[in-house]
Amino acid sequence: MHSSDIINSIKQSFSVITMGTNLQRLFGGLWVTVWIALVSVAFSIILGFLFGILMTRKNKIVRAICKIYLEFMRIMPQMVLLFIAYYGLTRTFNISLSGEAASILVFTLWGTAEMGDLVWGSLESVPKHQYESGRAIGLTERQIFFYIIIPQTLRSLIPLSMNLITRMIKTTSLVVFVGVIEVVKIGQQIIEANRIKIPTASIAVYFIIFMMYFFVCWILSLLAKVIENKQKK
Numbered sequence: 001m002h003s004s005d006i007i008n009s010i011k012q013s014f015s016v017i018t019m020g021t022n023l024q025r026l027f028g029g030l031w032v033t034v035w036i037a038l039v040s041v042a043f044s045i046i047l048g049f050l051f052g053i054l055m056t057r058k059n060k061i062v063r064a065i066c067k068i069y070l071e072f073m074r075i076m077p078q079m080v081l082l083f084i085a086y087y088g089l090t091r092t093f094n095i096s097l098s099g100e101a102a103s104i105l106v107f108t109l110w111g112t113a114e115m116g117d118l119v120w121g122s123l124e125s126v127p128k129h130q131y132e133s134g135r136a137i138g139l140t141e142r143q144i145f146f147y148i149i150i151p152q153t154l155r156s157l158i159p160l161s162m163n164l165i166t167r168m169i170k171t172t173s174l175v176v177f178v179g180v181i182e183v184v185k186i187g188q189q190i191i192e193a194n195r196i197k198i199p200t201a202s203i204a205v206y207f208i209i210f211m212m213y214f215f216v217c218w219i220l221s222l223l224a225k226v227i228e229n230k231q232k233k
Contacts, residue, residue, distance in 0.1 A: 013204040016194050023208075025190070029183035030212045036103050036180070037169040043104070044111025044168075045161070051112055052119020066116070073113035079174050081106045086178040099180040103172070111168055118160045122153040162224035166217040173213075183209055 017023050055066045086102035089095060097105075126149050134144035176185045187205045194201045 009200055010203070012198055013200040013202075015204075016190060016198050016201040017204055017208055019194075022190050025186050026183055026205075026208060026212070029181065029186035030216075032100075032180065032182040033172045033175075033184075034169065034216060036100060036107065036175060036182070037165070037172050040104050040107035040111055040172075041165050041168060043108040044115045044164075047108065047112040048115025049119050051116030052123060055116060055120040056123050070113045070117055073110050078106060078110060078171055079177060081110065082174060082178050099175060099178040102178055103175040103180060107168055107172065111164065114164050115161065118157055118164065119153065122157045122160075123149065125156060126152050159224050159228050162220055162227075166220050169216055169220075170213060183212060 017026075051066065054062060055070075057063060082102060085106050086097060086099060089102075090097050130148055130152070131144055134148050139147070172182065173184050175182055176188075187209050191202045191205050
């Protein structure tokens, strides 16, 4: 195949993006992906922080339950959890659960475990003398926790949590398996609708989807660096 033929083939592939409302549909699908991720992240941050604090308790039973939950969420594939939430819960308990709701539930449970582990690690990394210094100046345990420990925990937690958020955004591509019409599903629909007229449409469609994911995660990465640099000043 000559280079001119390759160029023409690539041009034909990318022509599918500008046809009709295909690009607009892809951006709409991206918003669904980002929306599911953002809602899940918001819940995960709140619940994960509480879970991380719970993991620092000295009660052996509480810590054992927390570790079991954490390991279960780490070992179990997210796709299996999505199937359990979307198909298992609806049939077992006869409840109506949309694909979006099932996705948010699963990613929140997973994100809570991962965020909790990060919070726990950040809390444990605070030097013990910080507690002793707080007690020495007459602060209560609650004051020490909120005024000394939490600020230091957040400083180390923010860059790590940004990494988790990007992972959650990329993992949301799995929601296509429970009927959510997000960016990957729309891309598949565009490819299928043009498979005869433009058989190489998948090259352009998946490239655009890749770039969409890349820019979203790249922006989050830049935001994490800006926050980290501000903390160093």
